[in-house]
Amino acid sequence: MDSKEYYLVTSIIIASFVLLATSDDQSCSALSKEDTQTCGCQTNRQHASLSPESRVNVDEFDADKANVNTKAYASHLNDLVVEAGVPSLQNYQEKSNSDENYSMDNGKTPKCEHNCFSEDLVEDMVLIPGGKFTMGTDSPIFIADGEGPARLIEVKPFYLDKYEVSNAKFAKFVKETNYVTEAEKFGDSFVMELELTHAVKSTITQAVAAAPWWLPVKGTDWRHPTGPDSSLKDAWHEPVVHVSWNDAVAYCKHLNKRLPTEAEWERACRGGKENRLFPWGNNFTPANVHRANTWQGQFPTADNGSDGCAGRCDVSRFPPNAYGLHNIIGNVWEWVEDWWTVDHVNGKSPPSFGTDKVKKGGSFMCTEQYCYRYRCAARSQNTPDSTASNLGFRCAATRPVAHG
Numbered sequence: 001m002d003s004k005e006y007y008l009v010t011s012i013i014i015a016s017f018v019l020l021a022t023s024d025d026q027s028c029s030a031l032s033k034e035d036t037q038t039c040g041c042q043t044n045r046q047h048a049s050l051s052p053e054s055r056v057n058v059d060e061f062d063a064d065k066a067n068v069n070t071k072a073y074a075s076h077l078n079d080l081v082v083e084a085g086v087p088s089l090q091n092y093q094e095k096s097n098s099d100e101n102y103s104m105d106n107g108k109t110p111k112c113e114h115n116c117f118s119e120d121l122v123e124d125m126v127l128i129p130g131g132k133f134t135m136g137t138d139s140p141i142f143i144a145d146g147e148g149p150a151r152l153i154e155v156k157p158f159y160l161d162k163y164e165v166s167n168a169k170f171a172k173f174v175k176e177t178n179y180v181t182e183a184e185k186f187g188d189s190f191v192m193e194l195e196l197t198h199a200v201k202s203t204i205t206q207a208v209a210a211a212p213w214w215l216p217v218k219g220t221d222w223r224h225p226t227g228p229d230s231s232l233k234d235a236w237h238e239p240v241v242h243v244s245w246n247d248a249v250a251y252c253k254h255l256n257k258r259l260p261t262e263a264e265w266e267r268a269c270r271g272g273k274e275n276r277l278f279p280w281g282n283n284f285t286p287a288n289v290h291r292a293n294t295w296q297g298q299f300p301t302a303d304n305g306s307d308g309c310a311g312r313c314d315v316s317r318f319p320p321n322a323y324g325l326h327n328i329i330g331n332v333w334e335w336v337e338d339w340w341t342v343d344h345v346n347g348k349s350p351p352s353f354g355t356d357k358v359k360k361g362g363s364f365m366c367t368e369q370y371c372y373r374y375r376c377a378a379r380s381q382n383t384p385d386s387t388a389s390n391l392g393f394r395c396a397a398t399r400p401v402a403h404g
């Protein structure tokens with residue numbers, strides 16, 4: 001199948017919404033392998049009608065206080081990690097490129113060899129060193145996703161947020177700009193069925209044909225991440241979701257930042273290691289310890305959270321990779337700058353236009369059996385106005401910025 005056919009088939013599958021009665025016993029096993037490989041991660045918006053929703057007042061939220069709390073929580077988490085026998089951020093040792101070892105530089109910015117702006121840490125950002133690295137893989141799991149081929153790519157040094165953008169950070173942005181997200185304008189967004197209350201679920205008669213666990217839910221937006229009867233209570237430090245690519249661009253721009261390119265994101269994900277599946281190596285749970293938020297249990301009916309998180313978790317959760325990035329895989333997918341293509345032959349640059357934007361890193365909904373995309377080389381796509389409960393972002397910057 002060539003790329004045009006792939007686009008056509010994918011578009012048809014994604015566009016096919018069906019009316020169906022939702023039930024608790026929907027199982028991934030009822031789907032074909034092709035469905036689970038190509039469609040389950042995608043929740044593209046299909047409509048353009050606007051439906052204004054009443055907005056929740058965010059004045060009650062104290063972003064600065066929350067910021068402090070995030071750091072306090074990170075410190076507390078570090079203690080927990082030490083208790084669990086996993087090296088803390090401070091205890092990481094510079095080690096070889098092996099699966100069981102974690103390459104760290106004691107939490108400091110990686111040394112920049114040449115052409116660097118500054119080695120100072122920018123608040124909540126780290127400097128990702130420039131250089132050549134192997135992007136993609138010659139052992140793709142999902143060939144149709146364009147995970148291959150492996151190719152040598154060079155990126156310049158840049159800064160990247162340590163964390164996915166949190167609800168706290170996004171609330172601060174909204175307070176400062178009165179920004180209204182696309183999901184708020186459309187009046188709905190996609191939520192995983194398991195996350196909804198029975199009351200909300202009973203009102204929904206539509207689902208995504210190839211991924212029936214995704215339901216379009218009215219009144220869902222970043223303030224109501226799991227339906228209109230949900231709120232951000234106890235979720236301020238979780239990643240903001242139901243934000244479109246356009247929303248993400250607006251947020252980053254407000255802070256004099258930008259989205260990372262796919263090459264930058266993947267360079268950052270790999271943490272200086274070559275040809276590894278995950279940021280730390282090829283063993284997903286070294287020493288039987290989870291290092292990212294994915295799905296355990298029968299998908300899509302049981303998220304047992306044995307990795308410590310059922311659903312989304314705080315952006316500071318889990319130890320960082322060698323570049324100091326938390327949750328660079330798992331938790332929520334992350335928008336990147338590039339238009340989608342699966343044609344990477346001969347070092348072609350990403351296309352300058354398209355219909356879908358790339359997202360990277362997989363989410364809390366990914367398992368090895370379904371949507372095994374929490375690998376640095378893995379990728380997926382959505383239209384730039386699409387939103388869902390497992391899709392967020394982090395910002396990059398070419399030069400240091402004063403505030404994160």
Ligand SMILES: [Ca+2]
Nearest residue numbers: 293294307309
């Ligand atoms: Ca999990």
Ligand SMILES: [Ca+2]
Nearest residue numbers: 327328330332
């Ligand atoms: Ca992530």
